[in-house]
Amino acid sequence: MKKVLLSVLGVWTIAFFSPSAIAQKQVSNSQGSMTWTSKSKEAKKLYATGLYHILNVEREQAYQAFKAAVDADPGFTLPLAFLSNLSAGETRKAFAKRAQGSATNKSEGEALFASLTDEKNTPESRREIWSKLHVLYPNDRVIGHFYAITRATPEERMSAATAYNQQFPEEPAMYNMLGYYYLTDKNDNAKAKEYFEKYIQLYPDGANPYDSMGEFYLTTGDKVNAEKYYTLALEKYPFMVSAVQAIEQITAEKKKAEQTDKKQ
Numbered sequence: 001m002k003k004v005l006l007s008v009l010g011v012w013t014i015a016f017f018s019p020s021a022i023a024q025k026q027v028s029n030s031q032g033s034m035t036w037t038s039k040s041k042e043a044k045k046l047y048a049t050g051l052y053h054i055l056n057v058e059r060e061q062a063y064q065a066f067k068a069a070v071d072a073d074p075g076f077t078l079p080l081a082f083l084s085n086l087s088a089g090e091t092r093k094a095f096a097k098r099a100q101g102s103a104t105n106k107s108e109g110e111a112l113f114a115s116l117t118d119e120k121n122t123p124e125s126r127r128e129i130w131s132k133l134h135v136l137y138p139n140d141r142v143i144g145h146f147y148a149i150t151r152a153t154p155e156e157r158m159s160a161a162t163a164y165n166q167q168f169p170e171e172p173a174m175y176n177m178l179g180y181y182y183l184t185d186k187n188d189n190a191k192a193k194e195y196f197e198k199y200i201q202l203y204p205d206g207a208n209p210y211d212s213m214g215e216f217y218l219t220t221g222d223k224v225n226a227e228k229y230y231t232l233a234l235e236k237y238p239f240m241v242s243a244v245q246a247i248e249q250i251t252a253e254k255k256k257a258e259q260t261d262k263k264q
Contacts, residue, residue: 032139034113034140035109037106037107043069043076044069046065050062050065056208067083070083077113078113081099081116083095109133112129131147161178172206176196179193179216180192180212183219197213207236207240208240210243214230230246
């Protein structure tokens with residue numbers, strides 16, 4: 001799935017489902033990363049799981065993990081900010097207010113992160129916030145990821161994504177983004193496929209790698225393989241909306257073609 005991961009460029013509306021059994025991988029909080037101010041070890045663990053899902057565009061699972069983190073620690077700024085960006089309407093506003101309020105007397109980074117939820121932000125101001133966070137925490141994998149994908153031009157995004165990929169070659173999510181950059185911006189299908197294959201290799205238990213490969217094949221006109229990979233995505237997570245919609249589209253086109261053949 002290509003969709004932008006945070007409301008730096010738009011607001012998400014999602015359906016809420018039970019957490020996936022694949023929520024075992026986590027993003028670690030290592031040296032040079034932003035502080036996670038929470039006294040709850042369980043909340044931090046759940047937040048880390050949510051981060052892994054959000055980087056991999058697995059929104060439903062991410063929402064559930066972040067919500068559980070906030071249930072464990074109602075004042076945990078970072079998952080509150082993500083919950084705001086994964087919600088809409090009054091729910092979004094409520095999470096934003098809580099995120100901004102919870103950032104008081106916490107680190108500069110957490111305050112900046114909470115400021116991403118301000119509805120007055122523009123794409124430019126959000127981009128600047130990510131830039132400031134990236135300067136503060138150059139080794140933070142999550143910040144580095146969003147810094148890269150929110151650059152202003154395809155060339156800047158490609159450059160930042162490539163640098164991130166070199167810094168964190170074992171992180172799956174950026175291979176997904178690079179695959180889409182080559183597919184849509186560079187029109188290099190061979191290179192795009194290479195990155196999507198690497199994405200599957202690094203995250204074989206996830207749903208999104210197969211969804212992305214399905215979209216690759218659908219975009220390049222191979223509906224047989226597209227259906228195969230969308231089906232694999234749904235085997236990993238049956239509620240992945242993009243895969244469900246793609247299968248429905250492919251099925252409808254098949255039926256239409258069959259009806260046309262019968263009339264001829």
